[in-house]
Amino acid sequence: MKGVAVSYPHTPGTPVLTGVDWEVNAGECWVVTGLQGSGKSALLETAVGLHPNVAGEVRVFGGPVAAPGADAAAQRRRFGLVFDGNGRLFPGLNVFENVALPICYHGNQSPEMAAPQVNALLEGLELTPFADVPAGRVGRSWARRVALARALALRPEVVLLDNPLIGLDAVHLRWWRGFLPQLISGHPLLGGTPRTVVIASDEVRPLLSLGHHFALAHEGVWRVLGDRMALERSEEPMIRELFNGTG
Amino acid sequence: MDASPTSVAARSGTARGSGRLRTIGSPFRAAGRWLLGALTNTRRITAFSLITLATLVTKFGSASRVIRPLIQQQILRAGVRVLPIVSVLGAALGVVIVGQTVQLLLQVGQIKLMGPLLVNLVVRELAPLSASLMVLARVGTATVVELGTSRALGEVEALEALGVDPIHYLVLPRLVGIATAVVCLTVYMILFAFGFGYLFAFLRGMPMGPAEFFGVVTGSLEWVDFPLLALKTAGFGLMTGIIICYHGLAQPIRIEEVGEATTRTVAHSVVACLAFDALFVPIYMLL
Numbered sequence: 001m002k003g004v005a006v007s008y009p010h011t012p013g014t015p016v017l018t019g020v021d022w023e024v025n026a027g028e029c030w031v032v033t034g035l036q037g038s039g040k041s042a043l044l045e046t047a048v049g050l051h052p053n054v055a056g057e058v059r060v061f062g063g064p065v066a067a068p069g070a071d072a073a074a075q076r077r078r079f080g081l082v083f084d085g086n087g088r089l090f091p092g093l094n095v096f097e098n099v100a101l102p103i104c105y106h107g108n109q110s111p112e113m114a115a116p117q118v119n120a121l122l123e124g125l126e127l128t129p130f131a132d133v134p135a136g137r138v139g140r141s142w143a144r145r146v147a148l149a150r151a152l153a154l155r156p157e158v159v160l161l162d163n164p165l166i167g168l169d170a171v172h173l174r175w176w177r178g179f180l181p182q183l184i185s186g187h188p189l190l191g192g193t194p195r196t197v198v199i200a201s202d203e204v205r206p207l208l209s210l211g212h213h214f215a216l217a218h219e220g221v222w223r224v225l226g227d228r229m230a231l232e233r234s235e236e237p238m239i240r241e242l243f244n245g246t247g
Numbered sequence: 248m249d250a251s252p253t254s255v256a257a258r259s260g261t262a263r264g265s266g267r268l269r270t271i272g273s274p275f276r277a278a279g280r281w282l283l284g285a286l287t288n289t290r291r292i293t294a295f296s297l298i299t300l301a302t303l304v305t306k307f308g309s310a311s312r313v314i315r316p317l318i319q320q321q322i323l324r325a326g327v328r329v330l331p332i333v334s335v336l337g338a339a340l341g342v343v344i345v346g347q348t349v350q351l352l353l354q355v356g357q358i359k360l361m362g363p364l365l366v367n368l369v370v371r372e373l374a375p376l377s378a379s380l381m382v383l384a385r386v387g388t389a390t391v392v393e394l395g396t397s398r399a400l401g402e403v404e405a406l407e408a409l410g411v412d413p414i415h416y417l418v419l420p421r422l423v424g425i426a427t428a429v430v431c432l433t434v435y436m437i438l439f440a441f442g443f444g445y446l447f448a449f450l451r452g453m454p455m456g457p458a459e460f461f462g463v464v465t466g467s468l469e470w471v472d473f474p475l476l477a478l479k480t481a482g483f484g485l486m487t488g489i490i491i492c493y494h495g496l497a498q499p500i501r502i503e504e505v506g507e508a509t510t511r512t513v514a515h516s517v518v519a520c521l522a523f524d525a526l527f528v529p530i531y532m533l534l
Contacts, residue, residue, distance in 0.1 A: 073410035
Protein backbone atom coordinates (compact mmCIF):
# COMPACT_ATOMS: atom_id res chain seq x y z
CA MET A 1 0.00 0.00 0.00
CA LYS A 2 1.33 3.42 -0.90
CA GLY A 3 -0.23 6.56 0.54
CA VAL A 4 -3.49 4.72 1.03
CA ALA A 5 -6.49 6.23 2.78
CA VAL A 6 -9.35 3.95 3.77
CA SER A 7 -12.96 4.62 4.73
CA TYR A 8 -15.81 2.70 6.28
CA PRO A 9 -18.29 1.21 3.81
CA HIS A 10 -21.18 3.26 5.20
CA THR A 11 -19.22 6.53 4.83
CA PRO A 12 -17.42 6.07 1.51
CA GLY A 13 -15.07 8.89 0.63
CA THR A 14 -14.56 9.96 4.23
CA PRO A 15 -11.15 8.64 5.26
CA VAL A 16 -10.82 7.05 8.66
CA LEU A 17 -7.17 6.14 8.26
CA THR A 18 -4.71 7.93 6.00
CA GLY A 19 -1.11 7.73 4.85
CA VAL A 20 -0.85 3.95 4.92
CA ASP A 21 2.52 2.94 3.49
CA TRP A 22 2.70 -0.75 4.15
CA GLU A 23 4.43 -3.70 2.60
CA VAL A 24 3.70 -7.22 3.74
CA ASN A 25 6.04 -9.94 2.53
CA ALA A 26 5.26 -13.62 2.27
CA GLY A 27 5.60 -15.55 5.51
CA GLU A 28 5.41 -12.48 7.74
CA CYS A 29 3.04 -11.97 10.65
CA TRP A 30 1.86 -8.43 11.15
CA VAL A 31 -0.10 -7.17 14.13
CA VAL A 32 -2.05 -3.98 13.45
CA THR A 33 -3.19 -2.41 16.67
CA GLY A 34 -5.19 0.64 17.62
CA LEU A 35 -8.30 1.67 19.51
CA GLN A 36 -11.76 0.70 18.39
CA GLY A 37 -12.88 2.79 15.41
CA SER A 38 -9.32 3.53 14.34
CA GLY A 39 -9.90 1.95 10.92
CA LYS A 40 -8.20 -1.43 11.36
CA SER A 41 -11.16 -3.42 10.01
CA ALA A 42 -11.60 -1.00 7.11
CA LEU A 43 -7.90 -1.43 6.34
CA LEU A 44 -8.16 -5.24 6.19
CA GLU A 45 -11.30 -5.11 4.06
CA THR A 46 -9.68 -2.61 1.70
CA ALA A 47 -6.57 -4.78 1.45
CA VAL A 48 -8.61 -7.70 0.11
CA GLY A 49 -10.54 -5.42 -2.25
CA LEU A 50 -13.93 -5.42 -0.54
CA HIS A 51 -14.01 -1.63 -0.44
CA PRO A 52 -12.33 0.91 -2.68
CA ASN A 53 -9.53 2.93 -1.11
CA VAL A 54 -10.11 6.68 -0.84
CA ALA A 55 -6.58 7.54 -1.93
CA GLY A 56 -3.27 5.89 -2.78
CA GLU A 57 -2.45 2.60 -4.41
CA VAL A 58 -3.17 -0.93 -3.22
CA ARG A 59 -1.26 -3.77 -4.83
CA VAL A 60 -1.63 -7.42 -3.91
CA PHE A 61 0.40 -10.40 -5.11
CA GLY A 62 2.40 -8.05 -7.34
CA GLY A 63 -0.60 -6.54 -9.14
CA PRO A 64 -3.31 -3.97 -8.49
CA VAL A 65 -6.16 -5.05 -6.27
CA ALA A 66 -8.90 -6.33 -8.54
CA ALA A 67 -12.17 -4.59 -9.18
CA PRO A 68 -15.30 -6.70 -8.70
CA GLY A 69 -15.60 -9.42 -11.34
CA ALA A 70 -14.04 -12.71 -12.27
CA ASP A 71 -10.50 -11.52 -11.52
CA ALA A 72 -11.63 -10.38 -8.10
CA ALA A 73 -12.87 -13.88 -7.32
CA ALA A 74 -9.57 -15.41 -8.37
CA GLN A 75 -7.65 -12.90 -6.26
CA ARG A 76 -9.90 -13.15 -3.22
CA ARG A 77 -9.52 -16.90 -3.11
CA ARG A 78 -5.89 -16.27 -2.19
CA PHE A 79 -7.02 -14.36 0.92
CA GLY A 80 -8.74 -15.77 3.96
CA LEU A 81 -10.49 -13.06 5.96
CA VAL A 82 -11.93 -13.75 9.39
CA PHE A 83 -14.32 -10.95 10.26
CA ASP A 84 -14.67 -9.69 13.81
CA GLY A 85 -17.57 -10.46 16.17
CA ASN A 86 -19.33 -13.65 15.13
CA GLY A 87 -17.30 -13.83 11.92
CA ARG A 88 -20.28 -12.92 9.71
CA LEU A 89 -21.35 -16.51 9.27
CA PHE A 90 -24.34 -17.23 7.07
CA PRO A 91 -27.10 -17.86 9.62
CA GLY A 92 -29.29 -19.76 7.15
CA LEU A 93 -26.63 -22.44 6.74
CA ASN A 94 -25.30 -24.84 9.34
CA VAL A 95 -21.66 -24.98 10.38
CA PHE A 96 -20.79 -27.67 7.83
CA GLU A 97 -22.47 -25.75 5.01
CA ASN A 98 -20.73 -22.51 6.01
CA VAL A 99 -17.33 -24.14 5.72
CA ALA A 100 -18.30 -26.10 2.60
CA LEU A 101 -19.68 -23.11 0.68
CA PRO A 102 -16.41 -21.75 -0.77
CA ILE A 103 -15.19 -25.26 -1.62
CA CYS A 104 -18.45 -26.21 -3.32
CA TYR A 105 -18.80 -22.89 -5.13
CA HIS A 106 -15.30 -22.69 -6.55
CA GLY A 107 -14.90 -26.41 -7.15
CA ASN A 108 -18.48 -26.95 -8.39
CA GLN A 109 -18.90 -29.71 -5.83
CA SER A 110 -21.90 -31.01 -3.97
CA PRO A 111 -21.69 -30.96 -0.15
CA GLU A 112 -21.14 -34.74 -0.25
CA MET A 113 -18.15 -34.32 -2.55
CA ALA A 114 -16.66 -31.61 -0.32
CA ALA A 115 -17.32 -33.57 2.87
CA PRO A 116 -13.82 -35.11 3.34
CA GLN A 117 -12.13 -31.71 3.12
CA VAL A 118 -14.74 -29.98 5.26
CA ASN A 119 -14.74 -32.70 7.89
CA ALA A 120 -10.95 -32.55 8.13
CA LEU A 121 -11.16 -28.82 8.76
CA LEU A 122 -13.94 -29.21 11.31
CA GLU A 123 -12.00 -31.92 13.08
CA GLY A 124 -8.77 -29.93 13.04
CA LEU A 125 -10.52 -26.97 14.58
CA GLU A 126 -12.52 -29.14 17.04
CA LEU A 127 -15.82 -28.16 15.43
CA THR A 128 -17.14 -31.61 14.50
CA PRO A 129 -19.87 -31.64 17.22
CA PHE A 130 -21.29 -28.43 15.74
CA ALA A 131 -21.37 -29.59 12.12
CA ASP A 132 -25.18 -29.77 11.93
CA VAL A 133 -25.90 -26.78 14.14
CA PRO A 134 -27.29 -23.71 12.36
CA ALA A 135 -24.60 -21.05 12.34
CA GLY A 136 -26.92 -18.52 13.95
CA ARG A 137 -27.16 -20.69 17.07
CA VAL A 138 -23.45 -21.15 17.62
CA GLY A 139 -21.94 -19.13 20.48
CA ARG A 140 -19.66 -16.25 19.58
CA SER A 141 -16.38 -17.93 20.52
CA TRP A 142 -17.25 -21.03 18.50
CA ALA A 143 -18.64 -18.91 15.67
CA ARG A 144 -15.29 -17.19 15.31
CA ARG A 145 -13.63 -20.55 15.03
CA VAL A 146 -16.15 -21.56 12.35
CA ALA A 147 -15.30 -18.33 10.55
CA LEU A 148 -11.64 -19.33 10.71
CA ALA A 149 -12.45 -22.76 9.26
CA ARG A 150 -14.44 -21.09 6.46
CA ALA A 151 -11.58 -18.67 5.73
CA LEU A 152 -9.09 -21.56 5.58
CA ALA A 153 -11.32 -23.72 3.37
CA LEU A 154 -9.69 -22.53 0.16
CA ARG A 155 -6.16 -22.80 1.62
CA PRO A 156 -5.44 -19.09 1.27
CA GLU A 157 -1.92 -17.73 1.02
CA VAL A 158 -2.69 -14.74 3.23
CA VAL A 159 -4.86 -14.99 6.32
CA LEU A 160 -6.30 -11.80 7.79
CA LEU A 161 -7.89 -11.91 11.21
CA ASP A 162 -9.96 -9.06 12.57
CA ASN A 163 -9.88 -8.95 16.36
CA PRO A 164 -9.70 -12.73 16.73
CA LEU A 165 -9.06 -12.78 20.46
CA ILE A 166 -11.53 -10.17 21.68
CA GLY A 167 -14.15 -11.44 24.11
CA LEU A 168 -12.99 -15.05 24.15
CA ASP A 169 -13.18 -17.15 27.30
CA ALA A 170 -10.00 -18.65 28.71
CA VAL A 171 -10.40 -22.01 26.96
CA HIS A 172 -10.91 -20.46 23.53
CA LEU A 173 -8.15 -17.93 24.11
CA ARG A 174 -5.74 -20.76 24.89
CA TRP A 175 -6.83 -22.61 21.75
CA TRP A 176 -6.28 -19.57 19.52
CA ARG A 177 -2.91 -18.86 21.11
CA GLY A 178 -1.96 -22.42 20.28
CA PHE A 179 -3.36 -22.39 16.77
CA LEU A 180 -2.05 -19.07 15.47
CA PRO A 181 1.70 -19.93 15.75
CA GLN A 182 0.98 -23.16 13.85
CA LEU A 183 -0.90 -21.19 11.19
CA ILE A 184 2.08 -18.88 10.73
CA SER A 185 4.69 -21.62 10.67
CA GLY A 186 2.58 -24.02 8.59
CA HIS A 187 -0.37 -25.98 9.93
CA PRO A 188 -0.77 -29.61 8.78
CA LEU A 189 -4.36 -28.76 7.75
CA LEU A 190 -2.92 -26.37 5.18
CA GLY A 191 -0.25 -28.72 3.95
CA GLY A 192 2.37 -27.48 6.40
CA THR A 193 3.15 -24.42 4.26
CA PRO A 194 3.82 -21.20 6.23
CA ARG A 195 1.18 -18.52 5.78
CA THR A 196 1.31 -14.78 5.72
CA VAL A 197 -0.83 -13.59 8.60
CA VAL A 198 -2.18 -10.13 9.41
CA ILE A 199 -3.95 -9.68 12.71
CA ALA A 200 -5.87 -6.54 13.59
CA SER A 201 -6.39 -6.26 17.33
CA ASP A 202 -7.43 -3.78 19.97
CA GLU A 203 -5.04 -5.55 22.32
CA VAL A 204 -1.42 -6.05 21.51
CA ARG A 205 -0.06 -7.92 24.51
CA PRO A 206 -1.60 -11.36 23.75
CA LEU A 207 -0.04 -11.16 20.29
CA LEU A 208 3.44 -10.02 21.28
CA SER A 209 5.02 -13.41 20.82
CA LEU A 210 3.32 -13.92 17.44
CA GLY A 211 3.95 -10.74 15.52
CA HIS A 212 7.07 -10.23 13.46
CA HIS A 213 6.07 -6.63 12.82
CA PHE A 214 3.73 -4.23 14.54
CA ALA A 215 1.83 -1.22 13.25
CA LEU A 216 -0.43 1.33 14.88
CA ALA A 217 -3.59 2.97 13.57
CA HIS A 218 -4.36 5.93 15.78
CA GLU A 219 -6.35 9.13 15.25
CA GLY A 220 -6.49 8.56 11.52
CA VAL A 221 -2.73 8.13 11.14
CA TRP A 222 -0.83 4.97 10.24
CA ARG A 223 2.54 4.14 11.76
CA VAL A 224 4.77 1.13 11.40
CA LEU A 225 6.22 0.51 14.85
CA GLY A 226 8.76 -2.18 14.03
CA ASP A 227 9.36 -5.46 15.80
CA ARG A 228 8.55 -6.57 19.32
CA MET A 229 11.67 -4.99 20.78
CA ALA A 230 10.79 -1.63 19.28
CA LEU A 231 7.30 -1.91 20.66
CA GLU A 232 8.50 -2.76 24.15
CA ARG A 233 11.02 0.06 24.12
CA SER A 234 8.53 2.68 22.97
CA GLU A 235 7.72 5.35 25.55
CA GLU A 236 4.82 6.78 23.56
CA PRO A 237 1.77 7.00 25.86
CA MET A 238 -0.65 5.54 23.33
CA ILE A 239 1.54 2.55 22.64
CA ARG A 240 2.17 2.01 26.37
CA GLU A 241 -1.58 2.14 26.95
CA LEU A 242 -2.27 -0.45 24.25
CA PHE A 243 0.69 -2.49 25.43
CA ASN A 244 -0.35 -2.53 29.05
CA GLY A 245 -4.08 -2.66 28.23
CA THR A 246 -6.04 -5.68 29.24
CA GLY A 247 -3.70 -8.37 28.07
CA MET B 248 -28.28 49.43 6.00
CA ASP B 249 -31.47 51.00 4.78
CA ALA B 250 -34.08 50.73 7.51
CA SER B 251 -36.68 53.18 6.16
CA PRO B 252 -40.34 52.09 6.33
CA THR B 253 -40.51 52.08 2.52
CA SER B 254 -37.65 49.72 2.12
CA VAL B 255 -39.01 47.47 4.86
CA ALA B 256 -42.40 47.42 3.11
CA ALA B 257 -40.71 46.74 -0.19
CA ARG B 258 -38.72 43.97 1.37
CA SER B 259 -41.72 42.47 3.05
CA GLY B 260 -43.64 42.82 -0.23
CA THR B 261 -40.88 40.99 -2.00
CA ALA B 262 -40.87 38.40 0.74
CA ARG B 263 -44.63 37.98 0.42
CA GLY B 264 -44.25 37.73 -3.34
CA SER B 265 -41.53 35.13 -3.15
CA GLY B 266 -43.53 33.29 -0.49
CA ARG B 267 -46.49 33.21 -2.86
CA LEU B 268 -44.21 32.01 -5.64
CA ARG B 269 -42.89 29.34 -3.30
CA THR B 270 -46.44 28.26 -2.52
CA ILE B 271 -47.33 28.14 -6.20
CA GLY B 272 -44.05 26.51 -7.07
CA SER B 273 -44.04 23.92 -4.32
CA PRO B 274 -46.34 21.37 -6.02
CA PHE B 275 -44.20 21.69 -9.16
CA ARG B 276 -41.04 21.33 -7.10
CA ALA B 277 -42.48 18.28 -5.36
CA ALA B 278 -43.54 16.81 -8.70
CA GLY B 279 -40.11 17.54 -10.13
CA ARG B 280 -38.43 15.89 -7.15
CA TRP B 281 -40.70 12.88 -7.50
CA LEU B 282 -39.98 12.65 -11.21
CA LEU B 283 -36.23 12.93 -10.69
CA GLY B 284 -36.39 10.30 -7.96
CA ALA B 285 -38.39 7.98 -10.21
CA LEU B 286 -35.91 8.46 -13.06
CA THR B 287 -32.95 7.84 -10.76
CA ASN B 288 -34.57 4.68 -9.42
CA THR B 289 -35.40 3.48 -12.92
CA ARG B 290 -31.81 4.09 -14.05
CA ARG B 291 -30.37 2.23 -11.04
CA ILE B 292 -32.76 -0.68 -11.35
CA THR B 293 -31.98 -0.91 -15.08
CA ALA B 294 -28.24 -0.92 -14.31
CA PHE B 295 -28.80 -3.65 -11.71
CA SER B 296 -30.80 -5.66 -14.26
CA LEU B 297 -27.97 -5.40 -16.78
CA ILE B 298 -25.41 -6.50 -14.20
CA THR B 299 -27.64 -9.44 -13.33
CA LEU B 300 -28.06 -10.31 -17.01
CA ALA B 301 -24.29 -10.13 -17.51
CA THR B 302 -23.79 -12.43 -14.51
CA LEU B 303 -26.37 -14.84 -15.91
CA VAL B 304 -24.56 -14.96 -19.25
CA THR B 305 -20.99 -15.12 -17.95
CA LYS B 306 -21.67 -17.54 -15.10
CA PHE B 307 -24.25 -19.71 -16.80
CA GLY B 308 -23.61 -23.25 -15.66
CA SER B 309 -20.78 -22.37 -13.28
CA ALA B 310 -21.05 -23.69 -9.71
CA SER B 311 -24.15 -25.52 -10.91
CA ARG B 312 -24.01 -27.95 -7.99
CA VAL B 313 -24.45 -24.98 -5.64
CA ILE B 314 -26.80 -22.81 -7.67
CA ARG B 315 -29.26 -25.47 -8.92
CA PRO B 316 -30.35 -26.56 -5.42
CA LEU B 317 -30.79 -22.89 -4.54
CA ILE B 318 -33.05 -22.39 -7.57
CA GLN B 319 -35.09 -25.44 -6.56
CA GLN B 320 -35.33 -24.05 -3.05
CA GLN B 321 -36.59 -20.71 -4.37
CA ILE B 322 -39.15 -22.35 -6.67
CA LEU B 323 -40.39 -24.33 -3.70
CA ARG B 324 -40.55 -21.20 -1.61
CA ALA B 325 -42.08 -18.80 -4.14
CA GLY B 326 -44.18 -21.35 -6.00
CA VAL B 327 -45.16 -24.51 -4.20
CA ARG B 328 -45.63 -22.94 -0.78
CA VAL B 329 -47.76 -20.13 -2.24
CA LEU B 330 -49.99 -22.61 -4.07
CA PRO B 331 -52.64 -22.94 -1.29
CA ILE B 332 -53.23 -19.21 -1.04
CA VAL B 333 -53.24 -18.87 -4.83
CA SER B 334 -55.83 -21.66 -5.00
CA VAL B 335 -58.04 -19.77 -2.58
CA LEU B 336 -57.53 -16.56 -4.53
CA GLY B 337 -58.25 -18.37 -7.79
CA ALA B 338 -61.45 -19.79 -6.35
CA ALA B 339 -62.48 -16.34 -5.11
CA LEU B 340 -61.67 -14.83 -8.50
CA GLY B 341 -63.76 -17.55 -10.10
CA VAL B 342 -66.78 -16.85 -7.95
CA VAL B 343 -66.50 -13.07 -8.04
CA ILE B 344 -65.53 -12.52 -11.68
CA VAL B 345 -66.42 -15.63 -13.70
CA GLY B 346 -69.55 -16.60 -11.81
CA GLN B 347 -70.99 -13.12 -11.66
CA THR B 348 -70.07 -12.25 -15.25
CA VAL B 349 -71.80 -15.37 -16.53
CA GLN B 350 -74.87 -14.58 -14.42
CA LEU B 351 -74.98 -11.03 -15.74
CA LEU B 352 -74.59 -12.11 -19.36
CA LEU B 353 -77.36 -14.64 -18.93
CA GLN B 354 -79.64 -11.95 -17.53
CA VAL B 355 -79.05 -9.62 -20.47
CA GLY B 356 -79.10 -12.44 -23.03
CA GLN B 357 -75.54 -11.91 -24.20
CA ILE B 358 -74.04 -15.27 -23.22
CA LYS B 359 -72.21 -15.37 -26.56
CA LEU B 360 -69.88 -12.71 -25.16
CA MET B 361 -68.89 -14.97 -22.29
CA GLY B 362 -65.81 -16.49 -23.92
CA PRO B 363 -64.06 -13.30 -25.12
CA LEU B 364 -64.99 -11.44 -21.95
CA LEU B 365 -63.66 -14.10 -19.58
CA VAL B 366 -60.47 -14.57 -21.59
CA ASN B 367 -59.84 -10.84 -21.49
CA LEU B 368 -60.68 -10.47 -17.83
CA VAL B 369 -59.16 -13.59 -16.33
CA VAL B 370 -56.50 -14.96 -18.67
CA ARG B 371 -55.06 -11.74 -19.99
CA GLU B 372 -55.38 -9.40 -17.01
CA LEU B 373 -56.51 -10.52 -13.60
CA ALA B 374 -54.77 -13.87 -13.16
CA PRO B 375 -51.25 -12.70 -14.15
CA LEU B 376 -51.53 -9.56 -12.02
CA SER B 377 -53.05 -11.37 -9.03
CA ALA B 378 -50.43 -14.12 -9.12
CA SER B 379 -47.53 -11.70 -9.28
CA LEU B 380 -48.97 -9.52 -6.53
CA MET B 381 -49.51 -12.60 -4.38
CA VAL B 382 -45.90 -13.69 -4.88
CA LEU B 383 -44.78 -10.16 -4.08
CA ALA B 384 -46.81 -10.10 -0.88
CA ARG B 385 -45.98 -13.60 0.33
CA VAL B 386 -42.38 -13.99 -0.80
CA GLY B 387 -41.13 -10.65 -2.05
CA THR B 388 -41.41 -8.77 1.20
CA ALA B 389 -39.75 -11.58 3.15
CA THR B 390 -36.97 -11.73 0.57
CA VAL B 391 -36.24 -8.00 0.86
CA VAL B 392 -36.01 -8.34 4.63
CA GLU B 393 -33.77 -11.38 4.28
CA LEU B 394 -31.43 -9.77 1.72
CA GLY B 395 -31.48 -6.38 3.42
CA THR B 396 -30.57 -7.92 6.76
CA SER B 397 -27.78 -9.93 5.13
CA ARG B 398 -26.45 -6.77 3.55
CA ALA B 399 -26.76 -4.74 6.74
CA LEU B 400 -24.97 -7.41 8.80
CA GLY B 401 -22.10 -7.66 6.33
CA GLU B 402 -22.87 -11.19 5.15
CA VAL B 403 -22.74 -10.04 1.54
CA GLU B 404 -19.18 -8.82 2.11
CA ALA B 405 -18.39 -12.17 3.67
CA LEU B 406 -19.53 -13.82 0.45
CA GLU B 407 -17.40 -11.45 -1.60
CA ALA B 408 -14.42 -12.13 0.64
CA LEU B 409 -14.78 -15.81 -0.23
CA GLY B 410 -14.83 -14.96 -3.93
CA VAL B 411 -18.52 -15.87 -4.17
CA ASP B 412 -20.41 -13.51 -6.47
CA PRO B 413 -23.48 -12.28 -4.52
CA ILE B 414 -25.43 -11.68 -7.74
CA HIS B 415 -24.75 -15.25 -8.82
CA TYR B 416 -25.37 -16.79 -5.40
CA LEU B 417 -28.16 -14.62 -4.01
CA VAL B 418 -29.92 -12.86 -6.90
CA LEU B 419 -30.07 -15.37 -9.77
CA PRO B 420 -31.74 -18.21 -7.82
CA ARG B 421 -34.33 -15.82 -6.43
CA LEU B 422 -34.97 -14.28 -9.81
CA VAL B 423 -35.42 -17.62 -11.56
CA GLY B 424 -37.50 -18.92 -8.63
CA ILE B 425 -39.85 -15.93 -8.57
CA ALA B 426 -40.25 -15.77 -12.37
CA THR B 427 -40.98 -19.50 -12.59
CA ALA B 428 -43.39 -19.25 -9.69
CA VAL B 429 -45.37 -16.37 -11.21
CA VAL B 430 -45.69 -18.21 -14.56
CA CYS B 431 -46.85 -21.45 -12.95
CA LEU B 432 -49.10 -19.85 -10.34
CA THR B 433 -50.86 -17.83 -13.04
CA VAL B 434 -51.77 -21.05 -14.85
CA TYR B 435 -53.05 -22.55 -11.58
CA MET B 436 -55.03 -19.44 -10.83
CA ILE B 437 -56.67 -19.47 -14.27
CA LEU B 438 -57.66 -23.13 -13.83
CA PHE B 439 -59.04 -22.53 -10.33
CA ALA B 440 -60.89 -19.38 -11.44
CA PHE B 441 -62.64 -21.12 -14.32
CA GLY B 442 -63.32 -24.26 -12.30
CA PHE B 443 -64.88 -22.47 -9.35
CA GLY B 444 -66.50 -19.85 -11.59
CA TYR B 445 -68.26 -22.54 -13.57
CA LEU B 446 -69.32 -24.34 -10.40
CA PHE B 447 -70.78 -21.14 -8.96
CA ALA B 448 -72.60 -20.28 -12.19
CA PHE B 449 -73.86 -23.86 -12.55
CA LEU B 450 -75.24 -23.86 -9.00
CA ARG B 451 -76.96 -20.57 -9.79
CA GLY B 452 -78.74 -22.25 -12.72
CA MET B 453 -76.50 -21.72 -15.75
CA PRO B 454 -77.82 -24.02 -18.50
CA MET B 455 -74.42 -25.16 -19.73
CA GLY B 456 -72.41 -28.36 -19.18
CA PRO B 457 -68.76 -28.19 -18.17
CA ALA B 458 -67.58 -29.38 -21.60
CA GLU B 459 -69.57 -26.67 -23.35
CA PHE B 460 -68.43 -23.98 -20.89
CA PHE B 461 -64.74 -24.83 -21.18
CA GLY B 462 -65.16 -25.27 -24.93
CA VAL B 463 -66.50 -21.71 -25.24
CA VAL B 464 -63.68 -20.32 -23.09
CA THR B 465 -60.88 -22.17 -24.87
CA GLY B 466 -62.45 -21.37 -28.20
CA SER B 467 -62.08 -17.69 -27.41
CA LEU B 468 -58.35 -18.05 -26.84
CA GLU B 469 -56.07 -17.07 -29.70
CA TRP B 470 -52.89 -19.07 -30.22
CA VAL B 471 -50.93 -15.92 -29.51
CA ASP B 472 -52.49 -15.76 -26.04
CA PHE B 473 -50.16 -18.56 -24.90
CA PRO B 474 -46.81 -16.93 -25.72
CA LEU B 475 -48.14 -13.55 -24.62
CA LEU B 476 -49.25 -14.99 -21.28
CA ALA B 477 -45.86 -16.63 -20.81
CA LEU B 478 -44.10 -13.38 -21.75
CA LYS B 479 -46.26 -11.28 -19.50
CA THR B 480 -46.05 -13.51 -16.44
CA ALA B 481 -42.31 -14.09 -16.87
CA GLY B 482 -41.92 -10.32 -17.24
CA PHE B 483 -43.90 -9.70 -14.06
CA GLY B 484 -41.82 -12.28 -12.22
CA LEU B 485 -38.48 -10.99 -13.50
CA MET B 486 -39.33 -7.36 -12.78
CA THR B 487 -40.62 -8.15 -9.32
CA GLY B 488 -37.55 -10.29 -8.62
CA ILE B 489 -35.15 -7.60 -9.84
CA ILE B 490 -36.83 -4.89 -7.77
CA ILE B 491 -36.87 -7.13 -4.69
CA CYS B 492 -33.17 -7.95 -5.01
CA TYR B 493 -32.25 -4.38 -5.89
CA HIS B 494 -33.84 -2.94 -2.76
CA GLY B 495 -32.49 -5.69 -0.56
CA LEU B 496 -29.02 -5.99 -1.91
CA ALA B 497 -27.84 -3.44 -4.42
CA GLN B 498 -27.11 -0.55 -2.13
CA PRO B 499 -25.62 -0.18 1.34
CA ILE B 500 -28.40 -0.46 3.86
CA ARG B 501 -28.60 -0.15 7.63
CA ILE B 502 -30.69 -2.55 9.63
CA GLU B 503 -33.21 0.16 10.54
CA GLU B 504 -33.73 0.94 6.84
CA VAL B 505 -34.84 -2.58 5.91
CA GLY B 506 -38.52 -1.86 6.68
CA GLU B 507 -38.53 1.21 4.47
CA ALA B 508 -36.82 -0.75 1.69
CA THR B 509 -39.59 -3.34 1.91
CA THR B 510 -42.29 -0.68 1.52
CA ARG B 511 -40.44 0.83 -1.46
CA THR B 512 -40.15 -2.62 -3.02
CA VAL B 513 -43.90 -3.18 -2.89
CA ALA B 514 -44.66 0.25 -4.35
CA HIS B 515 -42.09 -0.03 -7.13
CA SER B 516 -43.07 -3.58 -8.03
CA VAL B 517 -46.75 -2.73 -8.29
CA VAL B 518 -46.01 0.31 -10.48
CA ALA B 519 -43.60 -1.70 -12.65
CA CYS B 520 -46.08 -4.54 -13.13
CA LEU B 521 -48.92 -2.18 -14.04
CA ALA B 522 -46.68 -0.25 -16.45
CA PHE B 523 -45.53 -3.50 -18.06
CA ASP B 524 -49.14 -4.67 -18.21
CA ALA B 525 -50.10 -1.49 -20.07
CA LEU B 526 -47.61 -2.38 -22.81
CA PHE B 527 -49.74 -5.39 -23.69
CA VAL B 528 -52.96 -3.39 -24.14
CA PRO B 529 -52.22 -2.35 -27.76
CA ILE B 530 -51.27 -5.94 -28.61
CA TYR B 531 -54.50 -7.32 -27.20
CA MET B 532 -56.51 -4.62 -28.94
CA LEU B 533 -55.14 -5.83 -32.25
CA LEU B 534 -56.25 -9.41 -31.61
